[in-house]
Amino acid sequence: MNIEKFTLIKRQDLNEGAYFESLMEKALELKLITDNAIEAIQDECLNLLAQNLRRAYGDTSDSVSEERAKSMMDSIIYTLGVGLKTLVYPDEALDFLLKNGVNTLYLRGVKRINEMLLGIREMLDILQNTLKPNADALLICTVTKTLPTFLKKYNPEIAAHDSVVLPICPVDFNFEKYNGIEYIFAYTAALLSETEKQA
Amino acid sequence: MSRLELFKSNGLMLRNASNILKYNEISKNFGLVLTQKQALMLAYVRADELRYHGRLEFGEGIFGKLIESFCDSPYITQQSYFETLCALTEIFYYYKNETEEYLSDAELIDCMKRYFNGSCKGSTELLSTREMDELARNLKR
Structure with a gap:
C-alpha cells in the first residue's frame, strides 16, 4: 500500500514557471503565512536586489535602469523558486524559507x-x-x-x-x-x- | 506599493539629505555650503530625476562624486551652487540613459566637468544642449 505524505499545499496546484510567487500566494490563501511575514520576505528580497545590483554594476555605476533592476529582481525570484523546488514537498519548502530566510534559500537556488x-x-x-x-x-x-x-x-x-x-x-x-x-x-x-x- | 517603489520612501529622502550634507566638509573649503533645506530638495530632485528617467539608485548616489568634482570650479559661486547642482543632476541622469550606460558614473561626471569648466564656461545650458548632446551622438555611432 502506498501512503502519500499529506501536504496542505499540493505541488500540482503550483505554477512551475513562477514557483516562488505561486507558493507565496497559496500559502497566504491557506493562511500558512501572515501578511507581516510576506512583507518581511519582500524586504529581504529588496536587500538582496540591492546587494546583487551593487555586485553586478557597482564598480561603474550607483544606478541602473529600471529595466535592469526588474530583470535582476526576476532573476532573484526565479532562483528562489529553483531553491524551493529542491525540497520535494511545498510545505517543507515554505517551512525552510520561513526558518532560514531569503538569503539562505537564494544560495540553495544558486547551488x-x-x-x-x-x-x-x-x-x-x-x-x-x-x-x-x-x-x-x-x-x-x-x-x-x-x-x-x-x-x-x-x-x-x-x-x-x-x-x-x-x-x-x-x-x-x-x-x-x-x-x-x-x-x-x-x-x-x-x-x-x-x-x-x-x- | 510595487516592489521597486520601496526604494523611494520619504525616510530614504531624509537619509539621503543627511548624506548630501556630509559633503559640505569638502565643499566648504571652496566657499560652497548647502543648507539642510537645500540638501533635502536635492534629494527630492534626484528621486524625481531617477523616476523620470526610469532609473534605480542602489549605491551612495552621485552627489558625492558631483560635489567633489565640481566644488573647485571657477564658475560656481555660493549663490549659484544649489541651482548648478540641480542642473548637473538632471544632466547626469539624462545623459546616463542617452549614452546607454556606455560611460561609468565617474567617466560621465569627468566629461561633464571638462566641458563645464572649458568650452561651456560654466553654462549648464550649453553643457546639456551642446557638448553632452554631441558626446551622446558620437557614442551611439
Missing part, C-alpha cells in the same frame, strides 16, 4: 543552478562526442551552435530566468511548465535520451 549548468555541460559533451556527420541538420545545429551559445551567454546572476536560446531540434517532451535554465536542462536531457535510443 542548484550551478549543478544544472554542470549537468548541461556534461550532457552536451556526450552529444558532441557521439554526433555523427550524417546526423539530422537540426540536431547538428542544436549540438554545435545553440546549446554552446546558451552556455556562453547564460548569466545566472543577472538573468537566471532567461533561457537565452530556443533550441530547434524537435524532442518528444512537454516543456510548457519549464523556463530559464530548467527548460534548457530538461531539453538537453530529453535530447540526449532520444539520441541514445536512436544510436
